[in-house]
Amino acid sequence: MQLILPKMIFSKLMRAVVEFDMIQDNDKILIGLSGGKDSLLLTYALATLKQRIRKKFELAAITINPMFNDNFQTDALKNFCADLNIRHEIHNVDINSVIQSRPDKSPCFTCAYFRRAAINRIANEISANKVAYAHHLDDAVETFFMSLLSSGQLTTFTPKTFLSRSNITVIRPLVYLREFQIDSFVKNSNFNIVKSPCPVDGKTNRQVIKNLIRDLGKNFPDLFKHLAAAMRESSIGELWSAPKTLADMRKTYFSYVSSNFVLND
Numbered sequence: 001m002q003l004i005l006p007k008m009i010f011s012k013l014m015r016a017v018v019e020f021d022m023i024q025d026n027d028k029i030l031i032g033l034s035g036g037k038d039s040l041l042l043t044y045a046l047a048t049l050k051q052r053i054r055k056k057f058e059l060a061a062i063t064i065n066p067m068f069n070d071n072f073q074t075d076a077l078k079n080f081c082a083d084l085n086i087r088h089e090i091h092n093v094d095i096n097s098v099i100q101s102r103p104d105k106s107p108c109f110t111c112a113y114f115r116r117a118a119i120n121r122i123a124n125e126i127s128a129n130k131v132a133y134a135h136h137l138d139d140a141v142e143t144f145f146m147s148l149l150s151s152g153q154l155t156t157f158t159p160k161t162f163l164s165r166s167n168i169t170v171i172r173p174l175v176y177l178r179e180f181q182i183d184s185f186v187k188n189s190n191f192n193i194v195k196s197p198c199p200v201d202g203k204t205n206r207q208v209i210k211n212l213i214r215d216l217g218k219n220f221p222d223l224f225k226h227l228a229a230a231m232r233e234s235s236i237g238e239l240w241s242a243p244k245t246l247a248d249m250r251k252t253y254f255s256y257v258s259s260n261f262v263l264n265d
Contacts, residue, residue, distance in 0.1 A: 035194025038134035
């Protein structure tokens with residue numbers, strides 16, 4: 001079956017793959033396939049690249065069932081991968097029980113941690129050297145903005161990351177695609193989207209940040225573009241130096257005041 005992607009999507013996909021050197025000959029790439037629109041496009045896109053680029057690589061897909069309920073329907077995913085000639089497996093990981101046992105922890109953090117751990121373990125078991133996730137440009141910008149607001153740090157995930165502990169490289173080929181572009185393609189392609197079993201879907205801090213960026217964008221039309229530009233190392237302008245400790249400042253301090261100087265309350 002000849003797979004086809006719109007020129008816009010294919011060009012953004014290729015830009016990411018080439019710029020960050022994501023795919024090499026003899027790679028075995030395990031795709032994290034949740035069944036949402038993003039991971040469906042990722043799976044289809046990588047299958048398309050397998051047909052169209054000169055690199056020779058293998059694909060497999062894994063779906064993690066977090067066991068939030070009994071209504072997680074995966075038959076459509078099996079058929080989807082079968083049509084693309086991609087090996088697909090479903091693994092049950094009782095993330096729900098872990099979340100219930102840790103009420104003091106963020107459920108999103110716990111879920112993401114155990115999902116990644118399971119996928120990395122399975123990647124090692126099937127000798128996959130790379131794991132592909134469907135994070136897109138909106139995800140990167142939201143992570144960047146959320147980090148600034150919640151921790152005072154300017155950081156986000158990278159398009160390509162080597163994990164030394166598991167000896168796996170994580171790639172994110174959709175990083176130049178906007179979420180609305182993915183929505184449009186998936187709807188027009190009639191992909192069968194699997195509803196997320198997450199009990200807090202649409203009620204997370206990420207959703208708050210997504211809404212905030214949207215609302216601020218009404219007054220600042222270039223906000224998203226500027227946030228995306230700010231993620232680049234080249235965007236760093238004039239900033240304060242890193243804070244010094246009291247020990248660092250001790251010598252300078254006593255050049256200003258005598259050693260017996262006392263501040264009055």
